[in-house]
Amino acid sequence: MPMHDNMGARCGAVWVIAEQTDGRIRTGSLQLVGHARKLANQLGTCLEVVLLGGNLVGVIQPLFAAGADRVYLGNDPDLALYQPEIYTEMVVKLATEQEPEIMLVGSTSMGRELAPLVAARLQTGLTAHCIDLVLDENGILEQRVPAYGGLVSITCPDRRPQMATVARGVFPMPQLDEDSTGEVVPLDVPDEVPGRVQTLEVIREEPEGVPLEIASVIVAGGAGAGDLDGWCKIADLAKVLNAALGSTRPAVDEGWIGLETMIGQSGKVVSPELYIGVGLSGEMQHMVGITGAKVMVAINSDAKSPVFEQVDYGVVDDCRKFVPVLVEKIKEHRERALSRSSRSHGPTSI
């Protein structure tokens, strides 16, 4: 079990396990590298990135541009798809040799499986879905997560590496320095893997409508929808606004909508222009998923709901009754706007 050397001088590197899709480093990985750069600077250590994949020629420069000193590169056709056995083996082996101080992983589908497999093998701690990472005065990583109406800091004082998964979008995109370079350390693919589990294929399913991640308008529904019928009314609002439909955890648990629409700490992080939260209470685990929205609206039947402290406009009403009226008013507004514009821009007779 890797134990932390409290005596000081030697401090392992800060690591980021990066991901790429279709030959591009994922945005979340670059954001993570950007923040990890700051942590490495504070610790006076280097920032190293592990990247595994199948065809990585010409892919890695953005990692250096975002601040990496060194990239451990596993580039092999066998690594083209995420393979839990080989990936775990490679990261565990490298971490055992290099003894990083910190290992950060994106809260992606892959990261959420790989991180616990690696952490268990290294017998170290792993904090889930952090929304912030800071160093305390002793250089220990405070891994912040929302919990029960507060924000808790989780630390892993004695074992190394200190591991955390981080939601995409909680750290800003770093300034990219296109001229930056660094060291590339090629990794060998282990030839002895048991082959007990194998990813055969990755199939993409594009959700209907506007993807949450790039939507400029988002309507999110929560437990207050009451039932599927109530939920459909919220979905109608999303449709008329040409918005992406998001959700809170209870809406997913009730089966009204799929997990891929959940916004928040363990779901997606979004940054729309307009966010309308319907029948949801504004719990922090949900609200941390909305960053930099220009205008925020809440519709909730409880005038005292904490959601109203986090928005620009609030309506106290039963959403099941209010939302259909709102939908009608939006349609009327659109029609008025349309007829106005056809009057002003329409064919004019001389």
Add this chain to the structure above:
Amino acid sequence: MLRIAVCVKAVPDPKEATRIKIDPVTRTLLRRDVPLVTNHLDRNAVEAAVQLKEELDAHVAVISMGPPPAETIVRECLALGADEGILLCDQAFGGADAFATAYSLAKGIEKMGGFDLVLCGMASSDSGTEWVGPKIGALLGIPVVTAVREIVERDGRSWKVKASLENGYRLVRVRLPALLTVTRELNTPRALSFSGIVSARKKEITEWGINDLGVQEEAVGLRGSPTITANLTIMNGKDSKRAVEMITGTREEAAERLVEKLAAAGML
């Protein structure tokens, strides 16, 4: 015979869980008598096991780590069709993080004897880390597939499953013995039946403490947990950048005013 172990967790009823807050002084959870229920996704894991049992020659054991009241949820799983129930219950297990929890459950599963399949819900509703399942698999040294939403094919001990991704799925071949964590898309858990409840009364629940597992006190619970909860800030969630303007009036008026506000902000 296919031997299946299902890991289940007693969690505060999520419908009432927002009543749980952290005591700012003691930093312990104020549970406010929120009732314990079987974690939602664990119900899907139990359902998957029971369905396999209906199709194949299988034995289903449920195992839970928790305080004495967690026995009720183990009993519920027996009523749903599991054959055997085990509760890891010992003061020493208290305060465990995901690693110490996985370690204890892995030891329990080892003690129960050889398993072909271990099933877990993908996440618990109260801590929500998603770590316990895969860590158990890693500690048992068996292959793991997380977020399984469909079992596509079973060819003896070689199974093909679909594992959910953010934007699609992975088709994965996995050889038993293996650990799978499951999502709610996998199945629809059955309701409790009267006959199930009656037959569950006759089934026995075994309780094991650290001595039964043969584990060191330092390896479990709070002491066996690499992570600690160090610090707590109470946040009221108030967004200081925003001052809310409440839109009032009749329903029609409020809707109309909201539309005006959004239009004025260039949002429509």
